[in-house]
Amino acid sequence: MNKPTIPAPRLDTSHISSEGLIPPLYLDDDIIVVNKPAGLLSVPGRYLKDSCVSRLEERYGEILVIHRLDQDTSGILVFARDKKALNTVQRQFEAQTTRKVYEAVVMGEVSANAGCINLPIIVDWPNRPLQMVSHTDGRYALTRWKKLSIESGNTRVALFPKTGRSHQLRLHMQQIGHPILGDTLYAGEAAQSEPRLCLHAKELDFDHPATGERMKFKLEPDF
Structure with a gap:
């Protein structure tokens, strides 16, 4: 099996070519790993078709969706190139045997060094796509976090989601009083000043999915 590895660069949206193609961080016959820029959909939407999937399919043919990132979130995404790879990696996400680490800058100085947020989430139907916390009808959602540094009155944190609910990290950080900077959905005006x-x-x-080898990807943010 031919599995050329392409070193992961620092996050920089200039790596998207004028034709809109996204160079893979890793590519073989089974999977494609990419760096999704902030502002680009993971999959085509109802009204906006431009996405990671549509751009990759232009060059590589059929792309199967294993997981997603919010349109406004950047970072590492893995896609499958056949159904066997799709099922194998999806089962790992469902069984929580994958390891996911996010980095964020949140509003204000977080006092503790680490913590755990266990708040169930449900879609806020009258205000979709917003999500909300519901202790009666919400689905289990757990996020662990660790403080990395204080920067100009705000806090850089590492986030370790155990579950993968829609908007989980954004809503959980907002719920503990430290919304993510630049969040136009859950943060107040002060936190929305970031571009x-x-x-x-x-x-x-x-x-x-084919070899069983543990694949490890790491890509620093540009903020």
Whole structure:
């Protein structure tokens, strides 16, 4: 099997060519790993078709979706190139044997060094796509976090989601009083001053669907 590895660069949206193609961080016959820029959909939307999937399919043919990132979130995404790879890696996400690390800058100085947020989430139907916390109807959602540094009155944190609910990290940080900078959905005006959402999928580990080899990717944010 031919599995050329392409070293992961620092996050920089200039790596998208004028034709809109996204160079893979890793490519073989089974999977493609990419760095999704902030502002680009993971998959085509109802009204906006431009996405990671559509751009990759222009060059590589059929792309199968294993997981997604919010449009405003940047970072590491893995896609499958056949159904066997799709099922194998998806089962790892469902069984929580993958390792996911995000990095974010949140508003204000977080006092503790680490913590755990266990708040169930449900879609806020009248205000979709917003999500909300519901202790009666929400689905289990758990996020662990660790303080990395204080920067100009705000806090850089590492986030370790155990579950993968929609908007989980954004809502959880807002719920503890430290919304993510640049969040136009859950943060107040002061936190919306950043030109982008300061949330990045920094690390992703999973077993290769064909070889079983543990694949480890790490990509630093640009904020």
